[in-house]
Amino acid sequence: MSRRKTDEEYSKTKAYKFFKWLRGENSYIPEETRMDMGLLIPIEDDSTIKERMNEKQMAIDKVYDEDSNKLLKFFNKMYRVVAAMFLVILAALLIYNVAFLPPVGERDKPDNNEVTERYIEKGIEETGAVNIVTGMILDYRAFDTFGESNVLFVATITVLILLRLNKDKRPDRDELEDHESSDRIYEPKNDVILQTVAGFLVPIIMIFGIYVILNGHLSPGGGFSGGAIIGAGLILYLNAFGFEKAERFFTEKTYKWISFFALTTYCLCKAYSFFCGANHLDSHIPLGTPGAILSSGLILILNICVGLVVACTMYTFYVMFRKGDF
Amino acid sequence: MTDTVLTPIQTAYHYLYIGVIIFLALALFACLIRAIKGPKIADRIVAVNMMGTMVMVIMTIMSLLLKEDYLVDISLIYAMISFIAVVVITKVYIGIYEERRIAKEKQKGGADDGMD
Amino acid sequence: MEWIRLVIGAAFLFCGLAFFVMEIYGIFKYDYVINRMHAAAIGDTMGISLSLAGLMIFSGLNFTTLKIALIVVFLWFSSPVASHLLANLEVTTCDDKDKHMKVYDELSTLEEELKESEK
Incomplete structure (x- = not known):
């Protein structure tokens, strides 16, 4: 039970009297003056409100009309010129x-240092990945990529907080529920041609x-x-x-x-580096022959985790911006 | 390009690819003009779709010219994304248009009642 | 042998480019969206499939050829659906339908034609 008092009980409390006094309802005002005060604030019905809005x-239209407002006309013209x-x-x-950049492939460029040499020369040997970029982002710099996946996760959560509608406070719930459980009402649905083709294309x-x-x-x-x-x-x-159907x-x-399992797996896969003094290259997992699918240690698992997080994030963003709810 | 001397057939392939790419780039400009001029939204989407088709051909030629296989993958993804873009844009635009039209009709009806 | 392959592939490629030229001519010649869409669909199906067939001949038999074929198959599926959706959009949002696409009532036109044929 709530502790809120009923109206009758509340009207006997001192707080009620105090607020009533604050509002000025108790004070003595002669009859005629009171009537005048009542007239001061006219009761508005819908038509007068509409008139005032009009x-x-x-x-507002007059202010933004170019014919009567010379300054605005000048501003609009100047805006385009200045923008261009x-x-x-x-x-x-x-x-x-760009003219000051060193030519492509020059020897003395500042980014041609020992880090790049190491990646290119020993990349396949140390990570087992033929694709050097993947070896770099998922093995040498795996913690960076972990941060990126977490950024995606946090972004989705923020969008969920900002855009999610409360189920009880959804507007016109009965009206919306008729149209396929609150899909957008006026959009074309159940297009047979699109459905047939999507049946082929989505699996591909x-x-x-x-x-x-x-x-x-x-x-x-x-x-x-x-x-x-x-x-x-x-x-x-x-x-x-x-x-x-998608909600099934x-x-x-x-x-x-x-998201939880993908991020946790990623975290556990890379957690051992805390015990080897931040040297997370040597994982004692056989790297296999470079070029085979089952090779290069943990990179395959990490790729799957990142892929799951990205796919879920894209889909969730789309759903949240279209409908505001799952 | 590399410093090694090209055989005649390689030279022929090279010039063929570059000529076709330049031609398609000019065609892209024509499509762009239609996309800017197009009076309706469907015009613009049609023009952008055509540009997508031409860009796909350019990408495939680039993959043969540079001998990089992965550009074909990107071309496939490009086809996919442009199709999904058309699907989503048409759906959302029809929805918004209908909503606005019905709201306008409602407003008009309300105004008529007020006048009466 | 290599030269024959180059010539055949180039022939296919130039056929595809010719279809692209037709497409561009079409979208500037017609003055309504639905007619333009008809021209644009030519490039989406014939143009790209012929030019990619030429490129398949160039690249020979390998995995890349398979992927290029997959692009063509994908476009054969997706392009008609895209055209259908665009036509749907145009019909729904067109404000002056009678000017561009007058829809006759089927039964009444049939009756009129029958009457004319009797006369």
Whole structure:
């Protein structure tokens, strides 16, 4: 039970009397004056409010009308001119700066130092990944990538906090529920042509995404791009079949558990480096022959984790911005 | 390009690829003009879709010219993304248009009632 | 042998480019979206499949050829659907339908035609 008093009980308390006195209801005012005071604040019905809104709108229109406001006309013209000049100057500055860059492939460039040499010369030997970029971001700099995955996770949570609608306070709930459980009302739904083609294409897109993720250490690609492809496939499925069918396999709970397990696995895979003095290259896991799918130690697992997080993030962003709820 | 001397057939391939790429770049400009001029939103989407098709061909030629296989993967992804873009844009735009139209009709009806 | 392959591939490639030229001519010639879409669909199907067929001949038999073929198959699926959705968008959001695309009532036009044929 709530501790809130009923109106009758409340009217007997001292607090009620105090606030009543503050509002001035108790003070003595002669009858005629009271009536005048009542007249001071006219009771507005809807039509007068509408009129006043119209007047306000007309005043705003008058201010923003170019014929009556010479200054605005001048400003609008100058705005375009100044914007164009600003862009030209910016482009000229940037192009001028490019002229000072050292030519491509020069020997004495500042970024041609021992770090790059090490990556290129010993990359395959130490990480076992044919694709040097993947070997770099998921083995030499694995903690950076862990931070990036966490940034995606935090971004999704922020969007969830900002955009999620409260289920009880959703507007016109009964009206919305008729239209396939609060899908956007006026959008075309159940397009048979689109559904037929999506039935073919979504599995192909998914398989292609999985191929890109699993081949991350052999060919360009990897967790981020493969995850983006899988997310795009999920978005296509959602657009073709509607929210109701997509919610059968992907809800907020799915998102939570997939992100949790992927990030935890990543963290556990790289946690051993705390015990080897931040030297996380030597993991005692056989690296295998470079070029095979099952090679290069932990990179494959880390790629899968990153891909899952990215795919879930893309899909969740899309759903939140379209509907505001799972 | 490398310093090694190209055989005649390699030279022929090289000039063919570069010529086709330049031609397609000019075609892209024509599509861009249509995308800017197009009076309706469907015009613009059609033009952008065509540009996507041409860019796909350019990417595939680049992958043969530079002998890099992965550019074909990127071309495939490009096809996918442009298709999804068309699907999403049409859906969202129809939804917004209908919503605005119905709101306008409602406003008009309300105003007529007020006048009466 | 190599030269024959170059010539055949280049022939396919130039056919594809010719279709692209037709497409661009079409989108500037017609003055309504649906007609333009008809021109644009030519490039999406014939243009790209012919030019990619030429490139497949250039690259020979390997994994890249398979991926290029996959692009063509993907476009054959996706391009008609994209055209369908665009036409849907245009029909829904067009404000003056009667000017560009007059829809006749099917039954009444049939009756009129029958009457004309009887006369």
